[in-house]
Amino acid sequence: MQLLPEFPDRYWLKFSEEPVEIVPYDAQAKTFAAEYEQKLQDLLKEYPVQIYHRGSTALEIAGKGDIEIGVIPDPEYWFEIIVFLAQQFQGLGNLDEEYARFNDVKDGFDIEIILMRGYTALLDRRLHDFLRGNASLLQEYERIKKEFCFSQREYNRQKDVFFRKVITQIPEYSRWATSSDF
Numbered sequence: 001m002q003l004l005p006e007f008p009d010r011y012w013l014k015f016s017e018e019p020v021e022i023v024p025y026d027a028q029a030k031t032f033a034a035e036y037e038q039k040l041q042d043l044l045k046e047y048p049v050q051i052y053h054r055g056s057t058a059l060e061i062a063g064k065g066d067i068e069i070g071v072i073p074d075p076e077y078w079f080e081i082i083v084f085l086a087q088q089f090q091g092l093g094n095l096d097e098e099y100a101r102f103n104d105v106k107d108g109f110d111i112e113i114i115l116m117r118g119y120t121a122l123l124d125r126r127l128h129d130f131l132r133g134n135a136s137l138l139q140e141y142e143r144i145k146k147e148f149c150f151s152q153r154e155y156n157r158q159k160d161v162f163f164r165k166v167i168t169q170i171p172e173y174s175r176w177a178t179s180s181d182f
Contacts, residue, residue, distance in 0.1 A: 007160065015153040022149045023065040029057045032109055033067045040069055040113065043088065047081055048074040054114070054128050061142040066110040070128075072121040081115060089113070127163060130170045137166060 033053045041051050050072040056063025073081045085102050086092050093112070094101040098120035102113040116124055131137055141162060148158040 012153050012157050015151075015156050017151045017153055020064060020145075020149040020152050020155045022062050022146055024062050025057070025060050026065065029065065029067060029109065030060065032107060033057055033069065036067060036106065036109075036111060037069055040071070044071070044073075044081065044084075047077050047084075049077075049081070050125075052125070052128075054124070055112075056142075056145070058128070059131060059138055059141075061138055061145075063142075063145060064110075066112060068112045068114060070121075070124060071113060071115045072117065072125070073115065075117055078115075078117055085113065085115065123167065126170055126172065127167060131166065137169075 030053070037051055037053055041049075044051070050070075052058075052070045053068070054070045055066070055068030057065070057067055071081070082092070082095070082100050085100075089102040089104055091102075092100060093103045098116060098118045100115040102115070104111040104113065114124075131141065141159075144158050144162050145155065148155045
């Protein structure tokens with residue numbers, strides 16, 4: 001099993017050549033994210049879910065300044081939660097087999113609610129936790145964001161290259177590569 005299949009070159013064409021605006025870390029954004037995370041927890045109180053703040057704001061580094069909230073539901077409720085959240089957020093921003101994204105704007109913050117399951121959820125959570133515990137990787141990640149912000153396409157491509165490199169450094173990586181649990 002290949003742990004992370006490479007994206008074909010055509011995948012990156014969906015991203016524009018427009019620049020990405022990078023803003024410094026804002027502690028207010030992290031405070032707001034904690035409040036929003038609690039509101040989302042209250043909204044989904046009927047469902048067994050894990051909710052966590054993810055992305056640059058959670059990692060306390062420069063980024064786009066948006067708030068990303070990860071939601072990992074019990075697999076039995078995957079489609080039910082997608083329908084429920086689509087009603088709450090007037091639609092779905094993106095849908096894939098193990099990933100769904102909803103968008104919101106509140107108090108001047110762009111918010112992404114990212115629903116994940118299976119391997120995608122495991123990988124996202126472990127990658128985020130691993131980055132949080134490694135200051136040198138966080139510095140490198142922030143440098144990459146600043147260096148490649150001249151193009152959304154290159155920004156996303158270079159983040160992907162970085163994430164793939166980091167994943168191989170996570171101690172559980174070899175177990176995931178041989179596991180049939182996904």
